[in-house]
Amino acid sequence: MSPRKIQILQQASALMRTKGYASTTVRDIANSLNIEASSLYNHISSKEEILETICASLANQFESGILEINDIYFNAKEKLKMAIESHIRILTQDLNASYVFIHEWRNLGENALNEFVRRRDLYEKEFRDILYLGEKEGTFTDVDEKFVVITILSSLNSTIEWYKPNGQLSPKDVSNKLSDFILNGLLNSQA
Amino acid sequence: MSPRKIQILQQASALMRTKGYASTTVRDIANSLNIEASSLYNHISSKEEILETICASLANQFESGILEINDIYFNAKEKLKMAIESHIRILTQDLNASYVFIHEWRNLGENALNEFVRRRDLYEKEFRDILYLGEKEGTFTDVDEKFVVITILSSLNSTIEWYKPNGQLSPKDVSNKLSDFILNGLLNSQA
DNA sequence: TTGCATAACTAACAAGCGTTAGTTAGTCGA
DNA sequence: TCGACTAACTAACGCTTGTTAGTTATGCAA
Secondary structure: OOHHHHHHHHHHHHHHHHHOOOOOOHHHHHHHOOOOHHHHHHOOOOHHHHHHHHHHHHHHHHHHHHHHHHHOOOOHHHHHHHHHHHHHHHHHHOHHHHHHHHHHHHHOOHHHHHHHHHHHHHHHHHHHHHHHHHHHHOOEOOOOHHHHHHHHHHHHHHHHHOOOOOOOOOHHHHHHHHHHHHHHOOEOOOO | OOHHHHHHHHHHHHHHHHHOOOOOOHHHHHHHOOOOHHHHHHOOOOHHHHHHHHHHHHHHHHHHHHHHHHHOOOOHHHHHHHHHHHHHHHHHHOHHHHHHHHHOHHHOOHHHHHHHHHHHHHHHHHHHHHHHHHHHHOOEOOOOHHHHHHHHHHHHHHHHHOOOOOOOOOHHHHHHHHHHHHHHOOEOOOO
8 A cells, every 4th residue: 555545544534533424525635635636546446445445454453353362262351351452452543544434334335334244243243252251151240242242342432532642541541441341340349 | 393394304314324414315305205305495494404403302302311310319329220221211212313313413513513512511421420429429439430421321322223122122121231231340240 | 768657637527416496286264 | 265374396506526538747667
């Protein structure tokens, strides 16, 4: 991928984060790079290709992250913590792209959309496997895995709504907070 | 509000849920009602008014729900459970509208957008107050309230991604599951 | 020096957008 | 029966959209 194309994807992510995919025009993107809209087409084949590239790139990262963790032998609690950490590390690496990934994937064309959903289901399945393991071990309470996985992932994804890359908290700090919340809940166990 | 206008809002919500606000055209909406696009303007003043109406209606419900709960004297645990139940009851009442409310509010015009954010912040503040109370009582662990409220609300909102109105679970069942998850976490306290 | 690749440009297209103007058929209370 | 109201229509406007065609300046490799 050429440096210029990377630059285009970054500008596009930033715009789509605030305006959404559909409301971001190729002229907007071109404008932010101080070139004409038609010049973009020396680097991309269509507007949708931008969205596909952003979404596929993040999907790749999430997928290889969870597969690596589930390939090694660990107990469920450790695996879940690692999965959360991997998810947050990827999310916080490029907030603009993450935002587009999470909120704009519905705008993908039919084929890319089907592929996206397929891969998301796979990712959720890997998380469910961790929960199954935890119940078998007796570490986790009996839960509705499908429900809990969606709830957990939604909690993790909410990070992009408030996280500041140059703020006090490192990605690791954030995943620690989330792991604590997800594992222990709000109630004070001392009381 | 005339029955016809309600019908328009319902069709619009359904379309915007799947296609998004920006990609749903007034011709799409008219088409789903078997009328011409221009005929819509006998009932609405603009496309954006549709979005504003949907968002404002839900904001009203959420707001009066939480204010009512926080006005009465209860302990934090009870308040939180009630707030969750209220939130889920409203969300599940009209899934299409809820979906638009949660995912499409960014498309509001400048004024409506500012108002929306203001009201959302107020809603979050009411939730934070419950957490403060819980910590004062010693019921809840010390938490980063701002972080936790966003995380909780994101968990609650994920309900619209999977909930089936004619399925096994009532809204009350769902809020019970969520309350349990949020209060107790995943770890088995017996073990 | 020639020739190709890159990355920009101008100009334009066809389609689709939200919206307006003006008209018309049906309904209903006075 | 009349006049106002409602809710639909046809036709069209001006603008924006993603995209294409053709051109041009620059820089590097043979």
